[in-house]
Amino acid sequence: MKRTRVIAALAVAMVAVGGLSACSPGGSTSTGGPVTISVMEFQQTRIDSIKKLLPGFEAAMKKQGKDIKVKLVADVLTDDQFKTKITQQLIAGQAPDLIDLGDSLVPGFAGAGYLAPIDDYLDKWDGWKHYYPQFKKAMVRQDGHIYALVHDTGVQNLFYRKDILTSLGIDTSQPKTWDDLIARLEQVKEKTGDTPIVLPAGTAWGGGAWNEGFQPILGGTDKDYYSLKTGKWDLKSSGFPAVFDLYSTLYSKGLLPVQDLENPNPWEPTKYVKFPAGKIQVAAQGTWGWKYDWGPEGATPIPDLTTKVDTWQYPALRSGDKPFGWSGLGFGYATPAKSQHKDEAMLLAQYLSSGTPLADQLVASGAAAPRDDLADVKPYADEPKLLQAGKDLATSVYVPTGDGSDQIAQAIATSTELILNGKADGKQAYEAFVKDATDLLGPNLVK
Known part of the structure; x- marks a missing residue:
């Protein structure tokens, strides 16, 4: 973040x-x-x-x-x-x-x-x-x-430790699908015991669980979750359950650093400690990471940053989707x-x-x-x-939104927290999100 x-x-x-x-x-x-x-x-x-x-x-x-x-x-x-x-x-x-x-x-x-x-x-x-x-x-x-x-502005992608993955013999080419990437992450976990990927999630990450974690993947999966014309959110958009299922899969396979994500400042152990140390190998991150987080004057500088770190676009989540970068104002x-x-x-x-x-x-x-x-x-x-x-x-992909963004962010943080706590799978987390978001938004902002 x-x-x-x-x-x-x-x-x-x-x-x-x-x-x-x-x-x-x-x-x-x-x-x-x-x-x-x-x-x-x-x-x-x-x-x-x-x-x-x-x-x-x-x-x-x-x-x-x-x-x-x-x-x-x-x-x-x-x-x-x-x-x-x-x-x-x-x-x-x-x-x-x-x-x-x-x-x-x-x-x-x-x-x-x-x-x-x-x-x-x-x-x-x-x-x-x-x-x-x-x-x-x-x-x-x-x-x-x-x-x-x-x-x-900037582009959000998946930053990855090219040096670590190469030393482990893991493919570093652009993963075409999330299934492809998850297979590589399982190889990393098997060889190192690490939880290899961090996507912002849960209540401790606050609004970042939405705008740095969930929304970029959602935007590349389905762009119809908000209408500028009507100012309403479509909570039945097919992208929401698909992304919740992805989070659930990553959790169930032990690929997310759950304990770190529940830290009061979850970006610190993940992006400021483990990614620089090579103990987390993939991180959802924006252009600012080259300066703010890991640059020479960043929070935790990574020496020889541009030789050790590179970026992938987000892989396709569903059949027919293509890899993409997420941009935003x-x-x-x-x-x-x-x-x-x-x-x-x-x-x-x-x-x-x-x-x-x-x-x-x-x-x-x-x-x-x-x-x-x-x-x-x-x-x-x-x-x-x-x-x-x-x-x-x-x-890059970008979906402009309007009123209700803060409420959506709150509902996403709460619902992804259920996954991190093992209290819900993807379907259950999605259902909880719809109920929570509907209450928070009110009838005027829901399609």
Whole structure:
């Protein structure tokens, strides 16, 4: 899971770039007077990255005759702490003028009227034509508007220890089906005694049990579990029982590290200890793993990472399915509906989502570009794994969702926990999920 899982709430730091001054309602700089806007980041890596870029934005605006100063609100928080704090600020009308949001938060905030639509800004922006079509489409919410400019993305795959599998004589070619992969995992278990694969699951993993574990496999199995048109979830989608059966099979064959998954911080013994040590050989992971988790400055660096670790696409689960990568919208810049500086905030969002400023952020966070013109821009151009992830986006699977994602995530975590506890097989876990999700979502969000 991403780095925010292991970042405890530290201190609230306010890093000011420039001075404070007033501006007219609406945030227009046409008067020529100075304007100060605020931007919020809550992950240390992103804070460090954007802090270096703000002086460049101010200088670029000055060349255009705009006197815009930026105050960076640097508040290091966990995901849940950030969600609570920004919700309170949005309700009170006290949120920063630009907020860097994970995409999963956008539908709820937009639906509640807290965020301003930004379609008009994007239509007039030259950079918009460089965004991949699937991401431009995915940013559109149920009401037909866009509320956040996504500036990073990635592909989730199965990362595997190529060095360990090779030394064990295990085939490292792309597994075409889960049956193929499970047969290899059983060979690993027989030779080492290890539980060789980690897929996020259970209540301890929280939302990651859904968005990093279950959903990527589901999306490559059946894409009809959510309708943007109706805003409803189809809990009878054939993909749900198929994925629950997969988890049950992995559990029954002793291939999942059950004890570690029930750890209060299950990503630590699995991804931060056993995968680096070669005791877990396959891990569901996203592009960020090359930096956040196992890179030289990651949580647990793996020396010679790119020679020891490689990736597979997710294998086909059912007959007729094909291997696939799962992509998703990462973080995006949004401006509150009550902001008085929307024009200036969007100028900053567009600056940070283009050229070298974007390349710097992508490399810092280990993310892929959602646009097609970054391949030759340093330092992004010097990152072969990120460039490859960018190429993989063209053929990856992505299913946009909306209201109810948090409730689905809760139900998936609870139902996969039943499998880990040995209290349910795949069919029983699916039935429990349908009941739980139906109660949590309510009749308006269920097909």
